[in-house]
Amino acid sequence: MTVAQNDPKAAGTVLVMGAGLVGCYLGGRLQAAGVPVDFVGRPAVLAELAMHGLRLTDLGGGEWRVPVSELRLHEDIPDGCRPALVLLCVKRPALTSALRRLAQVLPRETPVLCWQNGLFPIADATLASPQLHLLPAMVPFNVMRRGPGHFHQGTAGQLAAQSAACLAPWQAVFLRAGLSLGLHADMRPVQWGKLLLNLNNPVNALSGLPLKAQLLDATHRRRYADLVDEALRLLRQAHIEPHRVTPLPWDRFLRVLRLPTPLFRLIAFRMLRMDAHARSSMAEDLAAGRQTEIDDLCGEVVRLAHSLGTRAPLNAQMVEAIHLLRGAGKLSGGTT
Numbered sequence: 001m002t003v004a005q006n007d008p009k010a011a012g013t014v015l016v017m018g019a020g021l022v023g024c025y026l027g028g029r030l031q032a033a034g035v036p037v038d039f040v041g042r043p044a045v046l047a048e049l050a051m052h053g054l055r056l057t058d059l060g061g062g063e064w065r066v067p068v069s070e071l072r073l074h075e076d077i078p079d080g081c082r083p084a085l086v087l088l089c090v091k092r093p094a095l096t097s098a099l100r101r102l103a104q105v106l107p108r109e110t111p112v113l114c115w116q117n118g119l120f121p122i123a124d125a126t127l128a129s130p131q132l133h134l135l136p137a138m139v140p141f142n143v144m145r146r147g148p149g150h151f152h153q154g155t156a157g158q159l160a161a162q163s164a165a166c167l168a169p170w171q172a173v174f175l176r177a178g179l180s181l182g183l184h185a186d187m188r189p190v191q192w193g194k195l196l197l198n199l200n201n202p203v204n205a206l207s208g209l210p211l212k213a214q215l216l217d218a219t220h221r222r223r224y225a226d227l228v229d230e231a232l233r234l235l236r237q238a239h240i241e242p243h244r245v246t247p248l249p250w251d252r253f254l255r256v257l258r259l260p261t262p263l264f265r266l267i268a269f270r271m272l273r274m275d276a277h278a279r280s281s282m283a284e285d286l287a288a289g290r291q292t293e294i295d296d297l298c299g300e301v302v303r304l305a306h307s308l309g310t311r312a313p314l315n316a317q318m319v320e321a322i323h324l325l326r327g328a329g330k331l332s333g334g335t336t
Helices: 021-032 043-052 092-105 122-128 165-176 188-198 200-207 211-215 218-237 250-257 261-267 281-288 298-307 313-328
Strands: 014-017 037-040 054-057 063-066 072-074 085-088 111-115 133-138 143-147 150-153 159-162 181-184
Touching: 014 021, 014 092, 021 037, 021 054, 021 063, 021 085, 021 143, 021 150, 043 054, 043 072, 085 092, 092 111, 092 122, 111 165, 122 133, 133 188, 143 281, 159 165, 165 181, 188 200, 188 218, 200 211, 200 218, 200 281, 200 313, 211 218, 218 250, 218 261, 218 298, 218 313, 250 261, 281 313, 298 313
Parallel strands: 014 037, 014 085, 037 072, 054 150, 085 111, 111 133, 159 181
Antiparallel strands: 054 063, 133 159, 143 150
């Protein structure tokens, strides 16, 4: 048993840069396991946490709480902050500014786990903060807000990050918090695998339905399959093998998505093991009037097609549809 398993405080302080859905959930689970955590976020979120504390739940019925009195909340990185690990949980539009701010105040080689969707732009990120140790990371599961200070993990999956010696002790810390962290020598295939899975995000956002209900609708499900199929054909052309992030290989995954709904419900019971109210992060962003990550998901497929001298019309149509919907300032079907 490692020192971190005996005493999580021995691993050092964690700084959550971007206390949103993912940041509050991951940081909260670590603090509930005994790790000191500083949360940096927007004033509205901090005010909510300062009033209600953190309540964290998951699909298996687990529940963890961090009372208000134990939360360390900040609108900016606190003076003298020397975290042993940073969880960078901002969305892509805020990535560069957040990295520059971290670089201004943190010691050289501070490890930063970058939990962004899509393909993490490591070259551009390194230019913004060359002295930090940036490590691409991936959250496979959905996190939703259930109420003030209440963050719920609505789907399953193992966290993933770029393998590095500095992260080896943290695997025990995450495990103590009930969060398995897999380390990968090459995160690119993992990121593409997650991106393929996330191609359902815009389908879900446009449907106006919770994820489970949307996946049980054959029309929406096949639309998702077509987006993934288009992306897979381009990845094969580019000689990129995406990581498998579901129990099924990608070709069988597509066949299952295209099954009649009664058969899909029977065969895909693991895929459907999710909270009945869970929605994609893109649906949540649209409902809140925030910028979405469509350009980092379907847009990435479109860019891959262009680099190969071809087109990705289905993914391009999805980019256009989400931009039009956000410009209209409303979400068809309505979300909460």
